[in-house]
Amino acid sequence: MRRIKLTVSYDGTAYCGWQIQPNGVTVEEVLNRALSRLTGETVRVTGASRTDAGVHARGNVAVFDTASAIPPERVAYAVNAVLPEDIVAVESQEVPPDWHPRYQNSVKTYEYRILNREMPDPLRRRDSWHVSFPLDVDRMRAAAACLVGEHDFRSFCSVHTGAKTTVRKICALDIVKSEDLITLRISGNGFLYNMVRIIAGTLVEAGRRARTPEEVREILEARERGRAGATAPPQGLVLADIRYLYSPDE
């Protein structure tokens, strides 16, 4: 048996998220079916990040074990032939049999895209949040600055979290504006449930001058979900990549 690491890109629009569930089609389920068809085995992938319904990925990671003779680096090409066009395996490689995509030091990077103009853009409706009122990007940056570092992010976590601790470390939070698109790029060693979307919703409130940057610091210190802004909609969120600090090759 070999363990194969797959890097997976998907348009989450049509899926009820990553994780298998009874009420709808998920990315995990479609991957299992495609890999089972490819190998002739019953494949069960283990994913790094269980993205929510409607959330996208450029580089989510999954592993699975197989006795198949397909060369590990060819698995991505082979499985793409049986995957639907909204899920693409962008890379595959062999990893040690005990390598686990969640029990490994890693830095995850998410991007949240906000289309900031008066009218919606039908070509961006699936991968951005349309905010029609003007946003002050400098205020958003000032508010974002106090979130960088290690903090208790309980205020930025949906209440039904199962996490043992709500302390997380944000390594970087950059906000880039290009024409009418504002992209928040957030990197960290782990994120709580809905954390990036609640941060995005709160920074938009700072950008529209409904909150001061100082209030965002108070929200963080309050450790109370009710103090932060609304959860931004899923279609603006993309899991951009997961960088493992000790790569499986080493």
Next chain:
Amino acid sequence: MRRIKLTVSYDGTAYCGWQIQPNGVTVEEVLNRALSRLTGETVRVTGASRTDAGVHARGNVAVFDTASAIPPERVAYAVNAVLPEDIVAVESQEVPPDWHPRYQNSVKTYEYRILNREMPDPLRRRDSWHVSFPLDVDRMRAAAACLVGEHDFRSFCSVHTGAKTTVRKICALDIVKSEDLITLRISGNGFLYNMVRIIAGTLVEAGRRARTPEEVREILEARERGRAGATAPPQGLVLADIRYLYSPDE
């Protein structure tokens, strides 16, 4: 009666093009239905550009006549409330009663997007052509240069054209590469049927070194559709904007 000019943006993926036809839903038909519902009249729009099935627009233009009391500049907002989310009216204004979106000097700009990387990107599959072999952008630019200006573009026109003349003028043809996305941006006073997509297909052949830039000049001079490259697929094409040389306000 007033004549209203609408600037319309759409994701063409779900439509059989602009023009009403018996075998599927079109953008024109959906606009007529929405404007009729809004005004309580039987509205028939006249479009500037009859984009093909699967082709997108950021700024197509249509006019219609109405006795409605809705202020002209509010029509866009009002009709968006009854349009599906893949069609958006981005602007509306009153124009003189004889103003016609096709019988007017104008410069149209199209963009053709090529995603040039080995693996497809599920988030770009609806608005780009995925070309997996490497493209030499400098060669594409050299090949494009001979197309700029006034020429007989018969080689770059689908044979079933109804146009009286195949002479057209390309004002500009710029090729911009940003990460793995190559965008052709073409402006001109008019385009033949499939002209931009045949130019894109031919420039990709130059970029992959299947043709020399000099051959593209020979194709132009041959005036024979069979000499040019394949018609690039529709989802890469966006009608970016139509600039009227004498704007209706003046």
